[in-house]
Amino acid sequence: MNRIDRVSAILIQLQSRRVVKASDIAERFNISLRTVYRDVKTLEEAGIPIIGEAGVGYSIVDGYRLPPVMFTKEEATAFLTAEKFVEKMTDDSTAEHHKSAMYKIKAILKTAEKNLLEDIDSKIEVLRSHSQLRVDNKDHIQTLLNSIAHKNILCIDYFAIHSQENTKREIEPIGIFYKAGVWHLIAHCHLRDDYRDFRVDRIKNIANTGRTFNSKHPTLKAYIAQTAKDQALDLVVIRVNKSMYGFLEHQKYYSGFVSEKTAGSQIEMTFLTYSLEGFARWFLMFGDQAEIVSPDSLKDRVADIASAIVQKNLQLTNSY
Numbered sequence: 533m534n535r536i537d538r539v540s541a542i543l544i545q546l547q548s549r550r551v552v553k554a555s556d557i558a559e560r561f562n563i564s565l566r567t568v569y570r571d572v573k574t575l576e577e578a579g580i581p582i583i584g585e586a587g588v589g590y591s592i593v594d595g596y597r598l599p600p601v602m603f604t605k606e607e608a609t610a611f612l613t614a615e616k617f618v619e620k621m622t623d624d625s626t627a628e629h630h631k632s633a634m635y636k637i638k639a640i641l642k643t644a645e646k647n648l649l650e651d652i653d654s655k656i657e658v659l660r661s662h663s664q665l666r667v668d669n670k671d672h673i674q675t676l677l678n679s680i681a682h683k684n685i686l687c688i689d690y691f692a693i694h695s696q697e698n699t700k701r702e703i704e705p706i707g708i709f710y711k712a713g714v715w716h717l718i719a720h721c722h723l724r725d726d727y728r729d730f731r732v733d734r735i736k737n738i739a740n741t742g743r744t745f746n747s748k749h750p751t752l753k754a755y756i757a758q759t760a761k762d763q764a765l766d767l768v769v770i771r772v773n774k775s776m777y778g779f780l781e782h783q784k785y786y787s788g789f790v791s792e793k794t795a796g797s798q799i800e801m802t803f804l805t806y807s808l809e810g811f812a813r814w815f816l817m818f819g820d821q822a823e824i825v826s827p828d829s830l831k832d833r834v835a836d837i838a839s840a841i842v843q844k845n846l847q848l849t850n851s852y
Contacts (some may be wrong), residue, residue, distance in 0.1 A: 533561065533634050535571070538561055538563075538571065539571050539574055539575060541561070542557055542561075542568075542571055542572070542575065543575055543580065543619045545557060545560070546575075546582065546590055546591070546592050547592060550591060551588060551589040551590070551591045552589050552590050553588075553589040553590075554568045554572075554589065554590065555784070556568070556589075556611070557571075558795070559795065559796075560794075560796075561796075562796040562797075572584065572590060574746070577753050580592065580596075581593035581596050591595060595694055600619075603637060603640070603641065603645075603647055603701065605645050608638075608641060608645055608648075608649060609648070609649070609652065611634060611637055612634070612649055612652070612653060612656065613656055614630075615630055615631065615634055616656050616657060616658040617658050618630040618805040619658070619708065620658045621658075622673050622675065622715075623671050623672055623673045624671060624672040625671035625673070625675075626671075629674070646681075652764060657773075660752050663753065670707050672715075672732050672735055672738055673708065673715065673732065675738050675740075676705055676708055676717055676732070677708070679705050679740065680705045680707060681743045682744065683704070683745050683746070684740050684741070684742075684743070684744055684745075685702055685703070685704055685740075685741045685743045685744065685745050686704075686719075686738055686739065686740060686741065687700065687701070687702050687706060687738075687739045687740075687741050688700070688701055688703060688704050688730070688736075688737065688738050688739075689735070689737040690730060690734060690735055690736070691734045691736060692734075694842075698736070699723070700838065701721050701722065701724075702721075702722040702723070702741065703717075703719035703720060703721050703730075704719055704720040704722075704745045704747060704749065705717060705718075705719045705751030706718045706719055706720065706727075706749050706750070706751075706752055706755060707751070708752075709752065709756075709791065711785070711789065711790065713785070714731055714732070714733060715733070716729055716730065716731060716732065716734035716756055717729070717730040717731075717735070718730075718752060720747065720749060724842070727755065736750065740841065743796055747763075756790060756804065758767070759804070761810055764806075765788070765804045765805060765806060766804070766805050766806075766808050766811075766827065766830075767802070767803075767804060767826070767827070768788075768802070768803040768805055768808075768811055768824075768826070768827065768830060769800065769801070769802050769803075769805075769824075769825040769826045770800070770801050770803075770815065770822055770823065770824050771798040771799065771801070771822060771823050772798060772801060772818065772822040772827060773797065773798055773821040773822065774797060774798065774799060774800050775821065776818050776821035776822065777799045779818065780801075780818065783814070784801065784803075786806040787803055787805060787810075787811055787814055788803040788804040788811075789802075789803055789804070790802045790803055790804055798822075798823075800825070808827075808829060808830050808833060809833065811830065812830055812833040812834045812837055813837065815830075816834060816838065819834060819838075
């Protein structure tokens with residue numbers, strides 16, 4: 533990416549959040565902090581009212597907005613592809629909101645780009661497997677996201693699979709995540725006075741109590757990390773080249789996949805695994821196209837196994 537495109541992309545990133553850390557910009561574009569500072573200064577010199585606070589990050593003065601940006605054909609196609617996933621993997625309300633956003637995106641495209649999207653729309657499809665559940669006819673996901681944002685206490689009717697019982701609970705929602713074809717809600721349960729993992733497809737009804745909570749809860753990421761520690765699970769972070777990522781799309785769920793994000797030319801993937809030994813042997817299948825971020829013990833085990841493979845094959849070759 534040339535500097536002009538990068539500076540423009542940084543401006544869009546600054547407009548997308550209230551505060552953006554310099555380290556986040558550096559990670560996204562794989563540049564140094566010094567380069568980030570120089571690019572931000574370029575924006576300031578161009579008249580963009582940027583506020584920078586040491587240790588906090590950058591923000592744009594409230595009320596400042598640029599005219600709508602134009603999307604490239606590739607970006608518009610990516611939105612269309614995402615729409616297919618949203619339609620199959622979320623609830624009706626989320627899918628409808630995304631469709632409304634797509635109308636707005638298409639409205640600012642040139643005629644050629646609109647024709648392109650209309651042409652490929654019927655050529656992209658997402659099929660649900662038997663293990664992938666969608667909360668049909670229930671707008672739970674949007675309700676949960678709104679409640680998380682506004683710290684609303686919810687009352688849910690929940691079917692507990694272990695006891696085969698329907699229970700009514702008041703909860704303080706923390707966050708939701710998608711794993712192995714199922715949406716999960718992490719919330720503090722008043723009935724159990726503890727944190728619980730609720731499968732969204734087992735929530736029969738949700739009602740907003742009209743009350744809010746002020747309790748300090750861990751972030752979703754912190755909760756997942758703590759859960760891994762409490763359950764003797766190992767938190768694993770790897771980075772996989774984008775060219776290899778597609779081959780892992782289905783396998784990753786069997787290895788404790790939790791989340792992923794783009795990291796330059798790679799996809800950073802987070803897992804919770806019961807067995808580092810098993811994960812190490814799975815990683816060797818694609819290790820030439822990936823790297824281990826953490827833990828160091830996994831790096832050591834992969835190196836030991838790879839070394840043993842090399843030694844064994846050398847011995848076999850010399851024996852012939």
